[in-house]
Every structure is written in C-alpha cells, then in structure tokens.
C-alpha cells in the first residue's frame with residue numbers, strides 16, 4: 001500500500017455491491033478511482049443476500065411501483081449483459097382456498113411485472129399441473145398456482161466481477177484497507193481520507209476531489225443522517241442451505257409463512273437449495289460476522305414444514321446457514337418487513353453517502369451517486385448509462401473445447417475475460433466439478449492466483465462458495481484445496497494451519513448451526529462414532 005498514489009479523483013468507500021457498481025462506472029467515466037474495503041470484497045451484506053435479481057412482487061402490493069419498475073428493467077438488462085452470472089429462474093406460487101394471496105391479486109401483480117418487462121412470462125396452472133411442477137407441495141386447500149420467471153445470481157461474484165473489470169480498466173481496488181476518517185479543508189470541502197491497512201496497522205493520508213461513502217449498514221459512521229428522525233435500521237435476514245436431494249426442487253417456490261404471513265421461499269442455487277428468510281432488528285455489533293439464531297432456524301424450519309409437510313426436513317439436513325444485515329433507512333414506525341428498500345443519497349460538500357437499496361438495482365444507485373458527486377469531479381466527465389455493464393460475452397476460446405457450453409457460459413459470466421485464462425491454463429482433471437456444487441477445481445486455483453486472497457475464508461466463502469455448499473464448510477476438500485493452492489498462495493505450513501483454524505472458526509460461528517441445533521448434531525455424530533467404534537472392536 002505504501003506505493004499507492006497519493007492523489008485521486010474519486011475514492012469509493014465500501015467493497016459491497018454499491019461501492020463496486022460505483023467504482024465500475026467511475027472507471028468507465030475516466031476518473032482516477034480508488035475503492036477501499038475494510039474487510040474482504042463483498043464481505044458485508046452483498047455476499048449474504050437471497051441471491052435474487054428480481055422485481056419484488058411484494059413491493060407492488062406495498063404500492064412501491066417505481067422500485068419494482070426499476071428492478072424489473074435492471075433484471076432484464078442483467079440477464080443479457082451478465083449472461084452466465086445472472087440467470088433466469090422459474091418461480092412457483094401456489095394459490096390456496098383459505099390462505100395467502102388469491103388468484104386475481106397475483107394475476108394483477110404478475111401482469112404488471114410482464115408489462116414492465118415487455119413480455120408475457122407467467123401462467124396460471126391448475127392444481128394437478130402445479131403439483132407436477134412442485135411434487136412435494138402442501139396440497140391441502142390447493143386450487144392451483146402461478147409459474148413466472150425472475151433471475152438469480154451469485155451475489156459475491158457479481159461484486160467481484162464489477163471490481164475486477166474496474167481494475168482491468170485502470171481503477172485501483174484494495175481489500176483489508178479501512179477508511180478511518182474523511183478529511184476536509186478549512187471551508188469544509190472534502191479533500192482526502194485517512195486510511196488504515198488492517199493487517200500491517202499502517203495509516204496513510206490520501207488526497208481526493210470527492211468521496212463516495214457506500215458502506216451500507218456502516219454509512220452513518222462516516223456521515224450521520226441529515227434527516228433527524230430517519231436513521232439506518234440494521235435488519236437481519238437469515239437463510240438455511242440444504243443439499244439438493246433433501247429438498248428436491250428445480251425451480252423456486254414462494255409461499256406465505258404461517259406464523260406471520262411474510263413471504264417465504266426456497267430456490268435451487270449453485271447445486272444446493274436455499275430457504276429464507278427472516279426479517280428482524282439486528283442488535284449485535286456490526287463488526288462481528290452476522291449469524292442466525294436458534295429462533296430463526298425454528299422459524300425457517302416451520303416455513304419448510306408448512307410448504308412441504310411430507311418431506312420432514314430437519315436442522316440436521318442443513319449444510320450451512322447465512323445471515324445478512326439489510327441497510328434500511330427507517331423512521332422506526334413500522335414492522336421490519338414494511339420498511340422501504342429504496343436507496344437514499346446524501347450530499348455534503350464533496351462527500352456523497354449512498355445507502356439502502358437492493359442488489360438488483362445497483363447500477364441505478366451507482367448513477368445516482370455519481371451524478372450527486374459530479375459538481376466535485378473534473379468537469380469533462382459524464383456518466384454513460386447506455387453502456388453494457390460488463391465486457392461482452394465471448395465464445396469458447398479453444399476448439400474442440402474441454403467444456404460444455406453451459407459450463408463455459410457460467411465461467412464467462414463469473415470471470416469475464418479471465419475465463420479464457422482459466423480454460424487455456426487448466427489441466428483436464430481441474431475441470432471436474434466439486435460434488436454438491438457447480439464449481440470447478442480450476443476456479444479455486446484461478447481465484448487463489450489472481451483474485452486478491454488474503455485469507456482462506458476469502459477463497460471459500462466469497463471467490464467460490466464451496467464453504468456454503470458442502471458439508472462442514474468443505475472440510476473433506478481442504479487437503480486438495482491446500483495442495484492446489486500452495487504453489488500460488490506461498491503460505492508456509494504454520495500459515496496454512498492458522499488459516500484453516502481461523503476459517504473453521506468463522507464457519508462455525510457464522511455459517512454453522514447455532515445453540516442446541518449444533519449440540520444435537522454433535523450428539524448424533526458422537527453417537528454414530530461410538531457405535532462405529534464398538535462395531536469395529538466387536539468384529540476385530
């Protein structure tokens with residue numbers, strides 16, 4: 001970091017989707033741009049979402065038409081411009097005689113969705129056809145249901161692709177560098193920041209023409225809300241992840257949770273199935289990894305039992321949990337799920353703060369922030385809202401290709417131009433898919449070599465999601481991962497031991513089962529271990 005230039009046009013604080021989107025567009029505008037993230041890129045909320053790029057049907061119900069309109073339009077653009085990363089997903093919504101939204105309410109919402117997208121993509125199915133699509137669904141009182149299309153994404157990879165393409169086009173982005181303070185001249189105009197390199201404990205002062213504070217839930221630490229009665233209200237949402245055979249669904253299903261009438265969903269994701277979500281005030285420190293509570297696990301399991309009464313899914317089947325904290329602006333007057341998900345922009349003499357919002361609408365947020373920063377930036381720069389967000393999709397670089405078209409599309413979506421390097425520089429055995437995921441071993445090697453890894457957790461929780469998709473954080477794969485990455489990471493044996501220990505601790509804390517659910521899993525494991533030991537002794 002000591003070699004870092006000391007003077008910038010724009011410094012973006014926060015390496016989540018908001019900061020990454022702003023950084024990508026700022027670089028395209030020709031600004032000398034620096035992005036700083038206090039932890040790893042996407043460490044915050046942006047790797048812990050429900051992974052949907054969606055219009056949000058429920059926002060229509062709440063009368064937030066413009067939010068849905070913007071989100072549906074962005075979804076349509078991203079499906080084209082982020083092909084292979086933002087992918088279509090079918091959604092099923094059952095209609096019951098005596099509960100949940102009725103047929104005509106849903107028909108109205110989905111018709112508006114289609115009008116915005118300018119194509120019809122929903123159908124009403126009778127009960128029998130619906131059950132064929134969702135075989136394990138609760139049939140009591142089922143009268144039929146809808147099928148429509150939305151999109152989903154690997155949220156962390158969306159952030160990373162924006163950041164790495166911004167860097168490839170001349171921007172600079174650093175993880176594990178915290179902004180401690182924003183500096184101003186004697187007239188109060190922003191002129192720099194003080195930064196702290198987290199691992200080296202070094203501090204440095206940098207000059208800049210403007211700063212964009214895109215720190216999500218942390219935003220008020222750098223700039224308090226200018227609205228006296230409206231502040232950030234961190235709201236936690238948690239998910240459970242199951243192996244696909246436990247929850248066999250090949251499209252997403254959304255119902256109403258019986259406890260509180262909130263939307264509850266399951267969706268296939270990356271070879272596993274994700275179920276969520278909760279919506280509660282997050283009382284814990286924002287410095288700690290957010291984690292699911294026992295009550296949230298029980299609530300999500302109740303949702304699953306109501307959706308699929310015959311499946312008998314239990315906490316023991318769950319491979320990982322994810323909890324994230326929504327940055328929501330609130331006047332503190334309503335229930336968490338009634339709070340607006342729209343973003344806000346505050347401008348203060350060279351410091352633009354942008355927070356709230358959704359993953360889906362990151363580009364709109366980026367342009368709103370950059371337009372607000374314009375008076376402080378070099379005069380000859382303008383935003384370019386028409387350009388595709390990413391480099392165009394490429395066809396396979398080698399022929400005959402070692403990859404099926406669908407695998408290439410996925411690789412290109414996640415890594416952009418670097419997908420070519422992965423394909424041409426990989427030994428055939430590393431094209432194999434890690435069981436239970438859609439990730440190739442080659443991706444792990446590429447990320448370790450080229451994607452700013454500081455810790456094993458960066459690699460397994462965000463560059464690839466093996467830590468969330470395989471049992472116990474991918475424990476059985478750790479020795480192969482070490483063998484593969486040792487030559488490029490350059491960690492000695494002690495460092496590997498420490499990284500593995502730290503990673504497993506983070507995993508248990510933030511992605512394992514909490515409290516008594518974890519203890520009962522432990523008891524069950526030791527029961528089988530002891531039975532195994534006795535049997536071995538008996539037959540020895």
Ligand SMILES: Cc1cc2nc3c(=O)[nH]c(=O)nc-3n(C[C@H](O)[C@H](O)[C@H](O)COP(=O)(O)OP(=O)(O)OC[C@H]3O[C@@H](n4cnc5c(N)ncnc54)[C@H](O)[C@@H]3O)c2cc1C
Pocket residue numbers: 013014015016017018019036037038039040041042043044045046047048049050051052053054177178179180214215216217218235236237238277323324325326327355356357358359360361
């Ligand atoms: C449970 C849940 C489900 C969701 N599902 C969806 C969904 O399906 N679709 C959708 O569109 N949206 C969804 N969202 C909303 C979406 O995830 C968030 O709005 C979005 O990720 C917020 O991004 P952000 O960049 O503003 O914040 P973050 O991702 O939190 O990024 C802020 C970053 O700033 C960094 N930072 C803080 N202070 C400093 C500092 N001083 N110096 C340097 N760095 C700093 C933090 O470490 C953090 O990484 C969901 C949110 C939650 C919680």
